[in-house]
Amino acid sequence: MKKMILTALLACSTIASAATIPTGIQTNVSNTQVANWGWTECSRTGANFAVSMASVLSACQGNYLAMGVWDASAGAYAVVGMGEWDVASKILYADHSGDNNGTTQNWSNGLNWYRTSTYGSWGFTTAKETALNTADTNLYNGFNNPGSNGKAETTLAAGLSFHVNNGNLTSGWAFNATGSDFTEMTAQDQRVFWVANVAAIPEPTSIALFGLGALALVRRRNRK
Template sequence: MRTPHTALAAAITMSLLASTAHAGVIPFGIQTNVSTDTVASWGWTECYRSNATSAHLIRPVLDACTGGDYMAMGLWDASLGAYGVIGMGETSAVSRITYVDHTGDDTGTVQNWSNGLNWYRTSGSGGWGFTTAAETALSIGVERNLMDGFGNASTAGTPETTLARGLFFSTGSLGVLGGSIQYNPTGNNRTGVATGDQRVFWTYSSNPQAVPEPSALALIGLVLGGVCLSRRKASSQG
């Protein structure tokens, strides 16, 4: 039979366990000049990192990073000592193939929005990235999605009407991430990849399993210890 002491202990324990679940942070839109401490505070899990100046297969990235609800990609800018740009979105949107390749796919505009960013990816030669602009029409220079300033037209002749901020990773016909990377943090500051830069991916699940912190576990132990001591006193007095 549950006594008032054990009922109270159970309620306190459940409350402490519930409080140990930490909610991650999903910053909206493009994030620029981000420190490693800030990224750590978001509570995401880094799932893949590679040298930005060399080619790497896309498949290992997808295998390692598409298990969560959300996915992020960013560029570590060695010259800044920080992440030059990071974007986060629902995994289904980030990993979705929106173009076959850059050839002949530049007459349309993809709308693949998630978390304030328009994501695009080609299955063949082209690019994988995100932009804050609605125009994602591809051409041979896929990074046209990140052209500086207003009025720059794609091959299809569609001028930008908003500053195109974002990140671009080149992709190859054999399913590789190439060595060409560009990012534009302001819309007027397109920057290319340099030695020491790194591609980085993260993943996040919106409902992670709660894991009690050591302090919470210690407090639970004190509560249960107090219940046991109370029981012993009650038994000795009876």
């Protein structure tokens, strides 16, 4: 009985530590931090190399998806965002012409995710309103110049956006780590994706109650 209880408690501990999912945008992230989070890298391509979104998603199977940009000049991931796989990979429109004036709402883990299938962009932002045309539309400092396909947003929008052309991620992408730090990618930078399978994590109260119940059973058995 004691062995069974110990095994169950260890299982709860293992589930709880399966992977860490920091909320919102993470900046200046090292490889060590990513490793400590427990995520598995599943796709990495250079800024000027094309890769199909289908191949990325095929390689990145799990219930949480993360995407980020490796900033070669800083030697770190400038921006990383994590969200539920179904939300982060969801196709909102065929292309940017159907962006509904930038009113898309597709939230997970504190981020507003967007993706187009043919031409537009794939990424995330902290803004409450998104536009789906070119890769940098959602990242201009304060949305001061979103172009004809986006609706002006008065708050600063941090995030990351990869350019989409005919279902492929291609050159032409950018990030904004703070909302006022718009940066375009260079040839040395890289697009990176990670994946994680995250089980339901028992609340601390539930684990405590389980432990008390298990101890009560042991005492009862010992009395007998």
